[in-house]
Amino acid sequence: MKTFDKPAIIAALDLDLALRRIEEGFIAYSAGKVQVPPVQAFSFARANGDCCIKSAYLEGSDTFTVKLSTGFYDNPALGLASNDGLMLVLSACTGAPLALLADGGWLTAMRTALAGRIVAQLLAPGRVEAIGILGTGTQARLQLEQLMPVTGCRQVVVWGRSTAGLLGYRAFAEALGFAVRTVAEPKAVAEACNLIVCATPSREALLRHAWLQPGTHITAVGADAPGKQELEPALVASAQRIIVDSRVQCSQYGEVAHALKAGLIAQGQLSEIGAVLAGHAPGREHEGQLTLADLTGVAVQDAQIARCAFEALQG
């Protein structure tokens, strides 16, 4: 088994190919052609940490993938990154471990950003006034980068809790060619933007329905575990199209989980990305629609991006 480090993985990965592989993965997942065992989750109360293990096998592939990702939120005080992780690629023909991708969580961040691009392609309004971003971290940055191929709009309005975070984001986005406005309230993002990405670890609703413009699309990527929430359930309920990466997972802990629990929406209103990509469910139908994509992260994304990286690294 070979080990590859993060710089080697970043250098080798073809993002456009990874995007297509992830689209194929979503389609296969929604068609029931992916083995996705239950997520394994640990909680380390003493260390304020958690770990989750996501594994997947797309039927017919030569490989399958086991992904570990950790979040230890007191690490920064020790001079360490909060998030770490790795992926193992194994042969689906012999069981042999083939590669350890010591990506430190980069592939997970990237497959999440690529899912953001995929849903924006399906649901973003034709004319984007300004892109709105909640959050200033790695995912908030990757999501903006991945929206650049989807829209020509180069206006971004960003909200975050920390002034330092906002300053850092401004420098990052300006370097990409964006005109940047930082704001003190999520409300100001909602009022100025019709393509919004929520990428925070919030545990309470940040966006309210009353603030939104008609025809806005929202991608919510923060609610990847129980207890997390970025959107008011009434906002979720007011969306005219709701796309989810996984019905099962989003019903357990995504944004839609809160609205389902409150009885504001029904399971039948949820369409999976894979079903939309396959043409079995509609994406955006008209410019006036409020659309929502709820992304909790599915192991098939990991398997597909890992396979893509592994193939490239094999040369």
Added chain:
Amino acid sequence: MKTFDKPAIIAALDLDLALRRIEEGFIAYSAGKVQVPPVQAFSFARANGDCCIKSAYLEGSDTFTVKLSTGFYDNPALGLASNDGLMLVLSACTGAPLALLADGGWLTAMRTALAGRIVAQLLAPGRVEAIGILGTGTQARLQLEQLMPVTGCRQVVVWGRSTAGLLGYRAFAEALGFAVRTVAEPKAVAEACNLIVCATPSREALLRHAWLQPGTHITAVGADAPGKQELEPALVASAQRIIVDSRVQCSQYGEVAHALKAGLIAQGQLSEIGAVLAGHAPGREHEGQLTLADLTGVAVQDAQIARCAFEALQG
């Protein structure tokens, strides 16, 4: 993260310390002090293979473990071993991956054999007439080795499906100092032995109650997945003490699962190894008792043996 190969792991592991750690692990597991997420299982129909991922964290430990084990049963035709595997040891303080134990499944085989020793210590009759072994593979060998500290008996009666397997086992056991008798039917094992280990991948009952001597102890390690079975359910029902590594797991797919499903025994008859070790449930009570230990393999065993190997390898 450091990678250690099988020879280094074998050289470093102190088996007596591993035994104690696994006993501590069973006690903690039965006391509800171990996080054991659901097992992840894959099936690769085309390649006649499977993979399972078992992870555990014993509360208070500095590390936690994720274990992958694969079985690809057409591998021998390709000149490869059927079983492979590895364990990852991670920090429970920072989430950092600390070690990859590329043991090829050896640690799993050894923790299973050590569990066999633990239950034999608790349940074997005081006077062992002869040791009986069903199976001639790696686990059938390790189990015999691990019974040597438990009993002075050096008579072994072994049954297996293949003549070559029996010849190989004879040479192995004679080298350990055993007088060896190979037999053509499991019945002959039951009639001659009062300490029996079943270590086959059988999918049908091999042993029947009617053949057994009074006071026999049976350890069954083969039924580690749905569909596997080594004992007649009536034999399970006739045991006066039934010890299991995990009530939940054994009720799903262990030997006791078949007897539970048939309504021949009740959940209340099952005691966990950890409860017996902690003194909360009895082991063997008298020489006449028929006793049974059903081992399906619990992730806490992996976590404890991996931790033990990791600490030794760190020096």
